[in-house]
Amino acid sequence: MKEQNTNNRILLFFKNKEVIKHFSLALVSLPVLFFLYLQFLNIYTLHGKYITVPDYSNYHILVLDSISETNNLTYVIIDSISDSNLPKGIVINQNPKAGSKVKKKRKIYLTVNETNTRIVKFPDIFDLTLRQALRRIEIVGLSVGKLDYKSDIATNKILDFNVNGISIFSGQEILKGTIVNLVVGRGLSEEYVIVPNLIDLNRVAAHIVLNSSSLNIGTEIYDENCIDSLNAVIYKQTPSYLNENELKLGSTIDIYFKNPNIVN
Numbered sequence: 001m002k003e004q005n006t007n008n009r010i011l012l013f014f015k016n017k018e019v020i021k022h023f024s025l026a027l028v029s030l031p032v033l034f035f036l037y038l039q040f041l042n043i044y045t046l047h048g049k050y051i052t053v054p055d056y057s058n059y060h061i062l063v064l065d066s067i068s069e070t071n072n073l074t075y076v077i078i079d080s081i082s083d084s085n086l087p088k089g090i091v092i093n094q095n096p097k098a099g100s101k102v103k104k105k106r107k108i109y110l111t112v113n114e115t116n117t118r119i120v121k122f123p124d125i126f127d128l129t130l131r132q133a134l135r136r137i138e139i140v141g142l143s144v145g146k147l148d149y150k151s152d153i154a155t156n157k158i159l160d161f162n163v164n165g166i167s168i169f170s171g172q173e174i175l176k177g178t179i180v181n182l183v184v185g186r187g188l189s190e191e192y193v194i195v196p197n198l199i200d201l202n203r204v205a206a207h208i209v210l211n212s213s214s215l216n217i218g219t220e221i222y223d224e225n226c227i228d229s230l231n232a233v234i235y236k237q238t239p240s241y242l243n244e245n246e247l248k249l250g251s252t253i254d255i256y257f258k259n260p261n262i263v264n
Contacts, residue, residue: 051072
């Protein structure tokens, strides 16, 4: 009797339209969900998509960040050797080899020819004023490149920093002499600065003056007779410093160079 009741319940269960409907939906949904899961795995793991490893050989360590960023890879210097017959600081060996197929963000292990360039730790300049940051960067032997101004409540405060567009962090070890770009707060108002006088300055001095004034070097034009760019001096600038011209923070000034002994 109990067995018959059990059979009747089973028959009623399968005759229930709602049950049949949900059961059918489950049968259809499971394969679809499984297919979507497989597609997700393909995308997440970049199945079948590879990056060709570039040839790092003979490139200096100062350009490795740019090469790796361009190719969506990362690198680690695992060893250095001393070979007086080769330029210092260049890549001698790499693993995986150039031309290998690897996944995105794969680490490339490099061996370089030793360099005498000293390693320094990037100072903590976040939220400092531009003047304070410039002083700290100069003390450790680094250089400032472009000043990129962003709208922010703070004016002339350091918001971020990078090398060749690649973010770095306080305490990170980088080569002495590396050029660091700074992201600086513009403030919420449109602030202007007076154009400084750059006439008769060389490039290094002009760069320091412009950084201190929250401005950047724009186009650099050298006189056709200029044979010594290192000692060349500025004989013209655009816009001019005359009439107390003003520029927005982060603007550029085009500068024209000549040999110091040429009179215009």
